[in-house]
Amino acid sequence: MLKQYKLVTVTGARQVSPRTRRLTFGGPELADFTDVAPDQQVKLFFGRNGEPRPWVPQPTGDGDVMRWYRSFMAMPETSRPWMRAYSVREHRAEASEIDIDFLLHEDGGPATSWAAAAEPGDVVGLLGPSPSQLAEPGPYDWRLFAGDQSALPAIAASLAALPAGAKALAYIEVADEREVQELVGPADVDVRWVHGGLVDAVRDAEFPAGPVYAWLAGEASVVKALRRHLIGERGLPRDMIAFSGYWRVNATQEEIEM
Incomplete structure (x- = not known):
């Protein structure tokens, strides 16, 4: 089931490597962020026209992911935020914080451009985390x-x-x-x-x-x-x-x- 769409705020930023920038997101919006398995991802949304608070339709609450996706894709392309999926690098529930590592691509796409310039106080849209796909199939060494x-x-x-x-x-x-x-x-x-x-x-x-x-x-x-x-x-x-x-x-x- 999709979580409610929310806007989250950058609270920290540091360069981990020449191509990787780690952004920390925090605040009361993440107080109910569920514990995540290492394979779980969130979807982030970046304003197509530089909007500081990108908007997308809220999930309906019935668990129909495709219904939400169709409503998202039905938005006019000129105003529909760019969507990218990211793994949660670390979740600190006690601090209501998550870290996400952004790989800065040479092509300078919308997510790269946003992440490369993001500073504390900047806002991005977030949906997730997605359900874990990990399973324990049987014994292994x-x-x-x-x-x-x-x-x-x-x-x-x-x-x-x-x-x-x-x-x-x-x-x-x-x-x-x-x-x-x-x-x-x-x-x-x-x-x-x-x-x-x-x-x-x-x-x-x-x-x-x-x-x-x-x-x-x-x-x-x-x-x-x-x-x-x-x-x-x-x-x-x-x-x-x-x-x-x-x-x-x-x-x-x-x-x-x-």
Whole structure:
């Protein structure tokens, strides 16, 4: 079920890496923000014409996501806010705050332009979080995470949430060494940073022994290739793989939603 649409305020901003800017959102509007699983996302809305308080239709409360989406898409294109989906990097419920990492694309799209200039006091529209898609399919000995830089916030949050004693292997593709981040948590985690060729890196990997639960996210065609490799070449059962195509080359968020 979609949560109510709300306007949230930037309370902090810092540059995590040359291409990643972390914005903190806080205030009473987030007091009822539910605890989020690492894979959950929110939808953010940016005024198409620079509106400081972008408006979209409120969800009806009946849980019909497509009804809301049709009403959103029925808005005149010239005034319909841009919509983008983001993982929650960290949720601090006691402070009514969430952190979201923005990957600053070279093309300078609407979300990049807004995030690059955002400062405390700026406002953005928010809908979410979306329901978690994670499931515990059965026993496994370790976890595999693989994704590009768009999946880095979710992978980082997932690794931080693993309990002590858990084992994980993560392959994360980033542009270069400057984009590498320190990922901390109590689990036994081996992080491999990849600079191009994520599918090849996973294909060439020596996996630990024992059954694995895999989590894949990033550009849709790459995720598809990773999943095909794990099923066809590694023999993983389909229900032991969670996957999501966060973006597609030359496709907008609205086209992905459709």
